Amino acid sequence: MKNKNEFLYFSLRNRKLVASLIIILFFLILGIIGPTIDQTDPFEYINPLGSSPPSKEYWFGTTFFGQDVFAQFVSGLRAAFLVGTIGGGIGTLIGMLIGFTAGYRGGIIDEILSSFTNIVLVIPTMAVLLIIAAYLDVRSITTESILIGITAWPWTARAIRAQTFSLRTREFVDLAKLSGMKAYKIIFSEIAPNMMSYLVLAFILQFGGAILNAATLDFIGLGPTNSISLGLMMQYSVLWGALQFGIWWWFIPPGLAITTIVGALYIMNVGLDEVFNPKLREM
Amino acid sequence: MKQYFSRKILIYLLTFFLAVTIDWMIPRFMPGDPILNMLTRVSVSSNATAIEHMYQYYSHLFGLDVPLWQQYLNFWGSLFKGDLGLSSYIFPTPVSKVLLRAVPYDIFLLVPAILLAWYAGNKFGAFAARSKWLDNTVSPVGYVLTATPYMWLGILLAYFFGIVLGIFPIAGAYSFSLTPNLSLKFIVSVLHHWFLPFVSLFLVEFGGWAIGMRNMIIYELEADYSHYLGALGAPKKLIRKYAFRNAILPQITGLALKLGVVVAGALVTEVVFSYPGIGYLLLAAIQNQDYFLIQGCFLFIIIGVLLANFIIDIVYIIVDPRTRRGMAGEAA
Numbered sequence: 001m002k003n004k005n006e007f008l009y010f011s012l013r014n015r016k017l018v019a020s021l022i023i024i025l026f027f028l029i030l031g032i033i034g035p036t037i038d039q040t041d042p043f044e045y046i047n048p049l050g051s052s053p054p055s056k057e058y059w060f061g062t063t064f065f066g067q068d069v070f071a072q073f074v075s076g077l078r079a080a081f082l083v084g085t086i087g088g089g090i091g092t093l094i095g096m097l098i099g100f101t102a103g104y105r106g107g108i109i110d111e112i113l114s115s116f117t118n119i120v121l122v123i124p125t126m127a128v129l130l131i132i133a134a135y136l137d138v139r140s141i142t143t144e145s146i147l148i149g150i151t152a153w154p155w156t157a158r159a160i161r162a163q164t165f166s167l168r169t170r171e172f173v174d175l176a177k178l179s180g181m182k183a184y185k186i187i188f189s190e191i192a193p194n195m196m197s198y199l200v201l202a203f204i205l206q207f208g209g210a211i212l213n214a215a216t217l218d219f220i221g222l223g224p225t226n227s228i229s230l231g232l233m234m235q236y237s238v239l240w241g242a243l244q245f246g247i248w249w250w251f252i253p254p255g256l257a258i259t260t261i262v263g264a265l266y267i268m269n270v271g272l273d274e275v276f277n278p279k280l281r282e283m
Numbered sequence: 284m285k286q287y288f289s290r291k292i293l294i295y296l297l298t299f300f301l302a303v304t305i306d307w308m309i310p311r312f313m314p315g316d317p318i319l320n321m322l323t324r325v326s327v328s329s330n331a332t333a334i335e336h337m338y339q340y341y342s343h344l345f346g347l348d349v350p351l352w353q354q355y356l357n358f359w360g361s362l363f364k365g366d367l368g369l370s371s372y373i374f375p376t377p378v379s380k381v382l383l384r385a386v387p388y389d390i391f392l393l394v395p396a397i398l399l400a401w402y403a404g405n406k407f408g409a410f411a412a413r414s415k416w417l418d419n420t421v422s423p424v425g426y427v428l429t430a431t432p433y434m435w436l437g438i439l440l441a442y443f444f445g446i447v448l449g450i451f452p453i454a455g456a457y458s459f460s461l462t463p464n465l466s467l468k469f470i471v472s473v474l475h476h477w478f479l480p481f482v483s484l485f486l487v488e489f490g491g492w493a494i495g496m497r498n499m500i501i502y503e504l505e506a507d508y509s510h511y512l513g514a515l516g517a518p519k520k521l522i523r524k525y526a527f528r529n530a531i532l533p534q535i536t537g538l539a540l541k542l543g544v545v546v547a548g549a550l551v552t553e554v555v556f557s558y559p560g561i562g563y564l565l566l567a568a569i570q571n572q573d574y575f576l577i578q579g580c581f582l583f584i585i586i587g588v589l590l591a592n593f594i595i596d597i598v599y600i601i602v603d604p605r606t607r608r609g610m611a612g613e614a615a
Binding site: 115118119121122123124125126127128130131132134135155208212213215216219220221222231234237238243244246248251252254255256258259260261262263265266267270 | 309447539577578581592
């Protein structure tokens with residue numbers, strides 16, 4: 001397993017990768033254990049005074065209505081990671097399915113799938129999400145993630161198609177074909193492993209994109225109806241005059257968390273790229 | 284080139300067709316019944332026959348009491364007449380009229396933000412590439428900027444410049460005490476209100492373009508032609524100029540692909556600043572369950588993005604000679 005050790009060696013030496021991983025793990029752990037340790041209901045009105053700044057009792061202060069911002073924040077973090085995983089996962093999977101099929105089959109199937117991809121690529125996904133979400137009466141974070149996933153795949157499909165196209169004429173693929181392997185098996189055992197790094201990078205970008213999309217959707221009033229999220233925190237804070245009343249502790253944490261997580265994901269992508277691709281390594 | 288164009292136009296027509304179909308389909312095939320929803324929300328009486336009558340009345344009013352295929356054809360028919368229904372939120376103004384009132388603000392906000400951010404980001408990214416000090420500061424800042432949710436940057440700017448410093452207004456498109464006219468005072472007020480939304484859109488976009496350009500330039504400077512030019516003794520400035528010209532092509536394609544994201548960003552930015560464009564209208568439409576208005580916003584956004592895409596395609600042909608000579612360029 002020399003290969004794995006080498007990967008680990010270069011990963012640990014890459015400062016961008018290590019730093020971004022630490023940041024993401026920090027938020028992930030906070031999101032996982034936060035709601036368990038601090039069992040305050042994010043929507044409960046615990047502070048009779050209404051809003052008060054961060055203090056020992058309320059770590060991140062309380063909202064205009066006296067809800068605990070920290071409780072909302074950690075639940076929102078959990079939601080963000082859920083959206084990233086489900087939404088990003090679905091987006092990557094659909095992208096892989098269409099990209100592999102189009103790239104490997106070629107011909108008329110490629111023509112149809114590529115045109116379809118290009119069409120969906122032009123339609124602003126947010127507009128489609130808006131109109132679907134507007135007609136759903138009850139929305140959960142899972143529904144939101146699925147919706148985001150099924151509209152986010154086009155660019156991944158396009159990129160994977162291009163990669164598959166260049167791989168499918170290689171000798172090892174020909175050999176697999178000659179040995180009578182089934183098409184899907186060739187794709188998953190011969191082609192996909194050769195672009196594994198590419199797929200990982202695509203998933204990371206989808207993950208970050210899903211979090212940003214969810215924040216936009218939440219902010220415009222189409223977020224989950226039965227739970228809290230970082231985007232919803234920002235929406236409530238603007239709707240209920242956090243700006244005018246100077247309740248900065250209400251809107252700073254959610255946006256800062258999103259920016260940090262997504263920024264760390266982007267930088268992690270650069271770091272991983274350097275690990276996977278020896279040409280990019282700084283020696 | 285003719286083939287390139289007809290192919291593009293076909294794709295756009297198909298896209299428009301698909302988008303309109305989605306717009307038509309969603310209200311009809313989603314779980315739940317919009318009309319029933321509306322009635323249960325509005326009516327106080329629980330009289331079953333009264334609700335039944337109202338239901339029939341509204342079904343007829345919205346044209347939902349005819350077969351599906353006919354509804355679909357009617358939808359297209361009224362669309363071409365510019366009839367998008369009546370807004371229930373600003374009753375009884377036609378949706379198209381409400382939207383046309385909002386569109387100038389969107390154009391005024393989006394066009395400068397998109398173009399300037401694209402131009403400045405590309406220039407700056409090209410400038411920063413391969414200069415150690417600049418690169419080390421620009422790249423991280425660029426990544427953070429692209430990772431920032433549009434509304435959050437908007438909120439921060441509004442809070443800091445609007446509330447803490449109090450030097451910029453944070454709501455509306457012009458001072459509430461003025462009526463629209465062509466006086467200098469009014470124009471200054473409009474620009475004053477426009478500035479913060481513009482800056483927040485500009486900054487997020489700028490980061491993305493700067494990073495993209497920086498990576499492209501580094502890639503182009505490693506290409507054979509750059510090394511060849513260098514070996515011939517061409518000045519660095521000239522090599523960079525050629526690299527820039529090659530690197531700008533994918534950035535033009537990227538502009539077309541990113542339009543949807545920018546539009547979504549503009550929607551939430553307008554919400555933050557209560558800027559009376561389509562985004563602000565959309566929030567009001569959603570909060571008041573004004574389905575016709577939501578559908579209308581969707582259509583306007585799609586049409587806008589398609590038109591912009593088409594303009595970018597034409598620009599691409601002008602910029603890249605390969606597409607003109609029938610050789611498949613990158614975007615073909």
